[in-house]
Amino acid sequence: MNKLRQYSLAILVALIALTFNACKKDPQPESPEEEKGKSELTFLEVEREAHGDHFHYNTIAAAKPLVITFDSKGLPPTGTHAHLQEGKTYKLSLRSFDAAGRELQQAFLDQQELHQAFILGAPAGVLTYAYADRDKDNKKINVGVTGYLTVDEASAGFTFRYVLRHLNSGVKAGITAADWNEPGFALKFSGANELDLKFELHPVEADGHDH
Numbered sequence: 001m002n003k004l005r006q007y008s009l010a011i012l013v014a015l016i017a018l019t020f021n022a023c024k025k026d027p028q029p030e031s032p033e034e035e036k037g038k039s040e041l042t043f044l045e046v047e048r049e050a051h052g053d054h055f056h057y058n059t060i061a062a063a064k065p066l067v068i069t070f071d072s073k074g075l076p077p078t079g080t081h082a083h084l085q086e087g088k089t090y091k092l093s094l095r096s097f098d099a100a101g102r103e104l105q106q107a108f109l110d111q112q113e114l115h116q117a118f119i120l121g122a123p124a125g126v127l128t129y130a131y132a133d134r135d136k137d138n139k140k141i142n143v144g145v146t147g148y149l150t151v152d153e154a155s156a157g158f159t160f161r162y163v164l165r166h167l168n169s170g171v172k173a174g175i176t177a178a179d180w181n182e183p184g185f186a187l188k189f190s191g192a193n194e195l196d197l198k199f200e201l202h203p204v205e206a207d208g209h210d211h
Helices: 002-023 105-110
Strands: 036-051 054-059 066-070 081-085 089-098 115-120 127-131 146-151 158-167 191-204
Touching (some): 036 146, 036 191, 066 081, 066 191, 081 146, 115 127, 115 146
Parallel strands (some): 081 191
Antiparallel strands (some): 036 054, 036 066, 036 089, 089 146, 115 158, 127 146, 158 191
């Protein structure tokens, strides 16, 4: 009888050890739950007007939107190549859909503490970006569903990369608006990429000529 008890106790100890080791695994980044569909980035020229230490952005009635589409893998149609002009500012807007065709961008804003967009790929000094999102109370927040992109100077073409990061809890508190083009975002700000959209962009001189 004692041997049976000892055997049962040994099995119980082994099960507890296995459970404990399973719980010790390193925590994984929180991953987006939605199955993604297509996405769109829209560039619409606006007028940037200086007001002291900030800018106002005014609509241009004749401006025509430039829309770049992406499939569920974040890829644009083959050969997609866009030009933006030096000295101009563009309202950059995201539309994203799940696999059922439902729009997701409002959900990104509603969970602003878990989302942040990064604009990557440009040579230093070529682009400036300002977040322009608002929450349901019209308070300014930094997500990147809407923002203003200014082409400060012409350059050779490069791969423009728009990353919407799904952050782990508490990470957003350590991100500022100045981190919009942080190349080390994946290491500095733990989480998983909700979207990773890429296309070829060429900032051209004000007369439209290549740099």
